[in-house]
Amino acid sequence: MKIGIIGTGGVGGYFGAKLAAAGNDVQFLARGEHLKAIQSKGLQVKSIKKDVHIQPANASDKISDLSDCDLVIFACKAKQVRETAVQLSKTLKKEAWILPLQNGVLAADELAEFFDRKQILGGLCMIFSFIESPGVISHVGLNEPMIIFGELDQTKSERCKTVLHLFEKADIRCKQSEDIHASLWQKFILICLSGLGAIANEGYGLIRETPESRSLLVDVLTEVSQIAKAKSINLPKDIVEKSMAIVDSYPADSMSSLARDVLSGKSSEIDYQNGTVVRFGLELGIATPANKFVLGMVKLLEQKNCKA
Incomplete structure (x- = not known):
């Protein structure tokens, strides 16, 4: 082949x-x-x-x-x-x-x-x-x-x-x-956390261990799960808990490709991640403040780092 x-x-x-x-x-x-x-x-x-x-x-x-x-x-x-x-x-x-x-x-x-x-x-x-x-x-x-x-x-x-x-x-x-659509969304919900690594300039370890940022992780996941439910995607009812368990298994210093791109001065896929959640939220009438925050901050970092 x-x-x-x-x-x-x-x-x-x-x-x-x-x-x-x-x-x-x-x-x-x-x-x-x-x-x-x-x-x-x-x-x-x-x-x-x-x-x-x-x-x-x-x-x-x-x-x-x-x-x-x-x-x-x-x-x-x-x-x-x-x-x-x-x-x-x-x-x-x-x-x-x-x-x-x-x-x-x-x-x-x-x-x-x-x-x-x-x-x-x-x-x-x-x-x-x-x-x-x-x-x-x-x-x-x-x-x-x-x-x-x-x-x-x-x-x-x-x-x-x-x-x-x-x-x-x-x-x-x-x-x-x-059900490949469910599989795609099971990963999508996780990658929507990627921008937090860029914002914090940290691996997943410190982000998940700090109570305030861990709460933000959960908020992002919850909003994505609400969008998925509205779009009739067949995700488990405990998808947020299962997703956090996966995040807890990541090596502490691991960082997403999106975070690495932003921190190295490259443009990222943020529009295809949290940006997609925000757009779907507007279409469906679902509030997505946590994802909107991540989108806005990563966009800011892109502008800052690209000019550096």
């Missing part, structure tokens, strides 16, 4: 390297110094589980190189999905499958603006990883990275079996979800 990886960062670089190491024909899409390093030295993944080094690695910055792929994994930032889909839709073969792994709950709908919805799977991943240096991906944290996917219409399909086998053969922990 020929697989295209759009975005060879922490997510695409890690999972793409695992797929390539398993013998698949993987075409990586990257840019800048990262691309140059991959082309000259290969793609290296440092992981507490198992290091991987793909050399040579097929990498370019031309989206047309993905035109004959059987499966395209969108691993770019959520804010890049629509603009990338516009370009890819001009070249990708019609029978190709598309799997988005973005943070947030909008990627599949955005892709459906440019592709037949039947081509698209719902998907998400669980991983703490980042570009350590050009050509090098670092996976941190004790939890084993995981991909969860499923059909958007919640049916069981042969292609899901094929994708499941593909990931299992590549030693990628994976799960086929019977």
Whole structure:
């Protein structure tokens, strides 16, 4: 199977390297110094589980190189999905499958603006990883990275079996979800806490241990759960408590990709996280003050850090 990886960062670089190491024909899409390093030295993944080094690695910055792929994994930032889909839709073969792994709950709908919805799977991943240096991906944290996917219409399909086998053969922990929309929201509720790490310039440890900031974590989660209920998303009744239990299991110094982006002076995905909650709240008539606070403060930090 020929697989295209759009975005060879922490997510695409890690999972793409695992797929390539398993013998698949993987075409990586990257840019800048990262691309140059991959082309000259290969793609290296440092992981507490198992290091991987793909050399040579097929990498370019031309989206047309993905035109004959059987499966395209969108691993770019959520804010890049629509603009990338516009370009890819001009070249990708019609029978190709598309799997988005973005943070947030909008990627599949955005892709459906440019592709037949039947081509698209719902998907998400669980991983703490980042570009350590050009050509090098670092996976941190004790939890084993995981991909969860499923059909958007919640049916069981042969292609899901094929994708499941593909990931299992590549030693990628994976799960086929019977309700991918619920799975997406179960992750979404957690990533809406990401901005607090940027605001505090801290890992999850101190934030969850300080009573006042822990209360804010709970407020953010509660608002997202209220939005999900209003949108008929099938989440557990105790989703807030379960989500806090997960947060309590994170390494104390762990920090989200959004927080790292903001603190390093990059623009973030905040509009696709807390911004989405605020917009849904306005549409549904549900107050979201905690999420509105996180959105506003992260926007402020983006402006401040980008000017620095």
